[in-house]
Amino acid sequence: MIEGKLVRLRALRADDVDAQVRWRNDPEVVHWATGSDPLFGPVTREAVAHFHEIRLRDDPRAQQTFTVEDLADGRAIGMVDYRDLDSFAGRATVGITIGERDRWGGGYGSEALRLLLDHLFGALRLHRVELDTWSGNERALRAFRAVGFVEEGRRRESVRVGDEWYDGVEFGLLREEWTSRG
Numbered sequence: 100m101i102e103g104k105l106v107r108l109r110a111l112r113a114d115d116v117d118a119q120v121r122w123r124n125d126p127e128v129v130h131w132a133t134g135s136d137p138l139f140g141p142v143t144r145e146a147v148a149h150f151h152e153i154r155l156r157d158d159p160r161a162q163q164t165f166t167v168e169d170l171a172d173g174r175a176i177g178m179v180d181y182r183d184l185d186s187f188a189g190r191a192t193v194g195i196t197i198g199e200r201d202r203w204g205g206g207y208g209s210e211a212l213r214l215l216l217d218h219l220f221g222a223l224r225l226h227r228v229e230l231d232t233w234s235g236n237e238r239a240l241r242a243f244r245a246v247g248f249v250e251e252g253r254r255r256e257s258v259r260v261g262d263e264w265y266d267g268v269e270f271g272l273l274r275e276e277w278t279s280r281g
Contacts, residue, residue, distance in 0.1 A: 101165070101218055103210045108165035108179060108218075111154055115166050118175045120147045122198025132196045134233045134260040160184065167197065167211040176202045179215045181228075189226030189274075191219060209242050216246070220274045227273055233258040234266040247280055248272045 101108040122128045123140035133139040154164045162182040166175050177197035184191040193215060197208040219225045230248065232239045235258075244250070248270035256264035 101214045102170070103214050105170060105205070105207050105210045106176070106214070107168050107170055108211060108214050109168055111151065111164055111166055113151075115175050116144065116148050116151050118198065119151065119178070120144050122177075122196065123147060125198070125200070127200060128196070128198050130260070131236055131238070134235065134258045134265065160186065162191075165215070167195075167207065169199075169202065169207065174199070176207060177211065179211050181215065181219060184223070184225075189224070190229065191223075191225055192229045192231075193219070194230065204238070209246055212242070212246055216272070216277055220277050225274065227271060228277075229269070229271050231267055231269050233260070234268055235260060235263075240268065243270050246272075247276055249276070 100110075120142070123142045125140075126135075129135055129140040157163050161184050162180065164178055164180040167177040167179055168174065169176050176199040177195065179193065179195045181191040181193045193212070195208055195212050195215075197203060197211070202208075216228060219228055230243065232243065234240070234253070249272065250268060251271045252269040254267035254269070257267040258265045
């Protein structure tokens with residue numbers, strides 16, 4: 100377990116499936132997490148359970164998903180993950196979803212991301228962490244910059260949300276930037 104002031108990151112458990120089904124079938128969560136990507140949701144409980152089973156067997160040397168748990172009440176409120184870990188190049192890609200809308204805007208996601216970054220730059224000794232989002236997700240853009248990520252590029256009009264096109268926004272963070280943040 101990795102613990103902060105608001106949240107803890109813990110290993111996935113079987114009882115997390117119900118929360119994941121709820122988040123993946125909430126149109127607003129899907130909208131902000133993926134730009135309404137129809138491959139993210141809606142989904143059946145069986146599909147989420149299958150995904151969950153695969154995640155339980157992840158090799159942490161390549162990827163891992165953590166449940167974000169609210170310290171105040173022990174409720175699962177989201178997930179963070181790292182994937183595409185390349186130990187030779189010292190990099191990985193991260194993702195975060197806070198699925199409980201009543202926890203949006205309260206610093207839970209930012210703290211969960213900081214805890215994950217501490218783990219990746221500390222325990223796993225990575226050199227670089229990457230993530231991406233879409234240009235319409237202004238809350239995520241602000242949060243990623245506030246944590247220390249630097250915008251490194253855009254894929255113009257690469258994300259479709261309904262009938263509109265948005266840029267895919269690529270971010271990176273180097274270990275020296277993370278450790279020097281004070």
